[in-house]
Amino acid sequence: MTLSVPTGHSVDLRVQPVDDALDHVERSLQTHFDRNTVVRKRRSVGARTDRDTWVRIERRLLSKISDQGWNGTECAARLMGVAQPVWQGSVVWRDAGEPAMWRADETEILPGNPIGTAVLSEDPKLPDEWWRAFNSSLDALAAQSTSRVASPDTESVTQALVTEAIHSAFPRSFDTTIEQWVPAHADLNWANMSAPSFCLFDWEDWGNAPRGLDSASLWASSLAVPALADRVLRERRADFASRDGKLMTLFVCSKILGPDAHPQDPRLEPARHMAEQIVQDLQTD
Template structure:
């Protein structure tokens, strides 16, 4: 049976924590998410000369990702059933109980004023997020890839992330808002402001520059929505 082998390594004293254990913990928490998350087949750990190694064998995904880049460079032509599946699977994942943290309140309290220019909005609900939902982690038929960073985040965080990476394609960005009505709502403001701040921070480092103008526009919209 075709399978995907992922190999990671780190100094033995650093081979732990959210990203190191994320994929394995995702398997325990979500399983294959009704066939739309590549399930693990085996995991093997080894240590040699102070270096820890982990080999993760998972089901091979035969569908291509929707983009080679997290940023969508062309309008996504996807059926309503795909959008419904995505929303349903993220909602199911959001109900999983976990102590893992994807977004920290302390970060929000610093980054949102710094990059969006508003006080960090109150979070009305924290739930479990994939925390890296962009176009290079999605396929058609739907599979959700790369679960290393999952954990608790403000409600709507995954939707806001996908929206941010869709900003160059207005029709797709509008479709994201339809699929995830939390966007644009008071409940979604904290997540949207967090994602906007995160990406504007990357712009300041010289990354995602193509999104800068759209992110500035989004930031202004969020400022207008501030209570």
């Protein structure tokens, strides 16, 4: 199966034809999609099946598939104590005309709706019960072990990546060495969690990352709603108080404040304020 795009180029599945991929998965998994439920994103397409499951389909260039493979959702199925959709099965195939592969993972339907977009502009007003389930899952995840390396946006998180990102945005004299690496979802934002029942999904990039990456990422996704950002800080205060957590907060701030920053982004000022405070703390340690 091929798509009419230049060889080796990324494909934006929001605009490219995906009917062939959907047909292929239907035949392979012996199911049928409700085409009215299709959700198209840049790298993936999802849809509900006639057996009340959800299938997420992603196309990835071979150059973006690391030695650890490309089966994050399948590997996450063994995690204990983490609220996630139960994984049912998958199908993987090589694109016939491009240096790329396709993967479809079938899981249970979410117990609620996705909370929103990656970055929220309104407070979802989540109950305390939701926050307790959220904390329980994140704590359980961080307490486990894996040989996987987190790869948000298909880029592996390494010490070198952390140091480069932080020092490019904050060229000050302080040590960026990470002390504690723990399992992380690595794409924790409001589009990948459900409510009113908490569930965490889209596990394709999970793996070991510096402590606090998930907490800092969710905080950054909440900055347009100050009360929500403050709630994340309170709920995950142990992460943010740790040295690694402070470095991860600078790491996510570097993405907000970088050269591609939009001058109207409401997250700019709170990110800048937090970054200045953390840099001062690190320089006096």
